[in-house]
Amino acid sequence: MWNQIRKSFRKLLCPESADCLSHRNIQVASESVHGEKLAPQWVTCDACVEENKGCKCDHESTQVLKSAVVNEAGVEHHTDQANSSFAHSVINMIGMLIGLGQLSTPYALENGGWVSAFLLAGLGVICAYTSHLLGKCLAKSPKSRSYTDIGQHAFGSNGRVVAATFIYLEIFMALVSYTISLHDNLITVFAGTQLRLPIWAKLYKSQLLTLIGVLVALPTLWLRDLSSISFLSSGGILMSIVIFTSVTCTAIFQVVKANHSIPALHLHKIPAISGLYIFSYAGHIVFPDLYKSMKDPSKFTMVSIVSFASVTALYASLAFMGARLFGPEVSSQITLSMPRHHIITKIALWATVLTPMTKYALEFAPFAIQLEHNLPNSISSRTKTVIRGAVGSFLLLVILALALSVPYFEHVLSLTGSLVSVSICIVFPCAFYIKLSWAQISKPVLILNVILLAFGLLLGVFGTISSSKLLITSLERAHHT
Helix, strand or coil, rough: CCHHHHHHHHHHCCHHHHHHHHHCCCCCCCCCCCHHHCCCCCCCCCCCCCCCCCCCCCCCCCHHHHHHHHHHHHHCCCCCCCCCCCHHHHHHHHHHHHHHHHHHHHHHHHCCCHHHHHHHHHHHHHHHHHHHHHHHHHHCCCCCCHHHHHHHHHHHHHHHHHHHHHHHHHHHHHHHHHHHHHHHHHHHHHHHHHCHHHHHCCHHHHHHHHHHHHHHHHHHHHCCHHHHHHHHHHHHHHHHHHHHHHHHHHCCCCCCCCCCCCCCCHHHHHHHHHHHHHHCCCCCHHHHHHHHHHHCCHHHHHHHHHHHHHHHHHHHHHHHHHHHHHHCCCCCCCCCCCCCCHHHHHHHHHHHHHHHHHHHHHHHHHHHHHHHCCCCCCCCCHHHHHHHHHHHHHHHHHHHHHHHHHHHHHHHHHHHHHHHHHHHHHHHHHHHHHCCCCCCCCHHHHHHHHHHHHHHHHHHHHHHHHHHHHHHHHHHHHHHC
């Protein structure tokens, strides 16, 4: 039996190698990213599950999560009716895009200078365009239902493997970032509190608090009821709204005077902060679900334009607000800069603490379903549940260990954006479109896409190098002290 289980693990990255899955569409969710992954309806809307971002449609979120996660995990279903309106699609896409990145935009603007706001806006425009390209790719291949399907249609099985690898990597790194955020905000929430348990006497208070937080969230990885996972995800959406509202109230009610000037430009910091900016727009992995869910897919481009314009405006306003309020002292997470004694700050801190705890089950769901589906049929349902839960628990503890070893939120988030998100959001969509449309593409459009592809590669390379150096420097400094 254990030989069969080991073989099942090998199928995760390239499911087509398994005969029983060769005919299925398999997609992996991201977090990135960065938020929640929700969408309209199980029967009427096939959309959207993603890392730190979600849907705010009226009654549909529970059924939506079932549709999107199952589609991502590669389980076949036949509910292909699409009934998502333009407004619902816009709300879904905005929900996907707003997430962990909102905490870091003030820090990025302060460090890059106000000129870097043009980079933030420019990346928003580029990502809206590459979202449009994914829609074009789906229109050319009606059978494609997911990001990895597009990769396979463009570059064969290698395209699927590369896309899936980057998606899994983004999920993993995003969860590390969430755990670091949990660690940082728990320290602030319980500042001044004495905490010592004899069984873990060697742990620092911050490590112990984070361990307790992760252990509290650990049972959610054993959930098989997607409705329960959807409920957790909806809580994550609410927490994101609370965080933004809290920062806005801090400015409106002048809890802190917005009297700091923002530097014009710190050119040498641009590569590192570009990773923070691009991570904020990570959502492309689930855009195929959103496209397939629309009543009128021809409006997908307009949905992308409206959604990215709205999110870019929100990020820019939050970035300028945070930079003006806190200046050079602004933290990589805006909630850590807010005055600790104020009730608004306490609400924001608890919202930030609860956000990662709502994410673990949702981020792990596509991987867990794929794992369970690849296990041999001879294994009982209970055994599959145990294997699924055990693997999830082990991975979460690995993520915890890594987060405690590298507790540098801004550098890890920047590295995630530069190393992974820039490829998923810019490089891959351009490459997919060029490959699939080579015979029909006009020369100006070809040149544009080649330029964007090269820009994405350069941004990724320089951003990865810069954020890696900063991360290594921080680790060395911590080691010496």
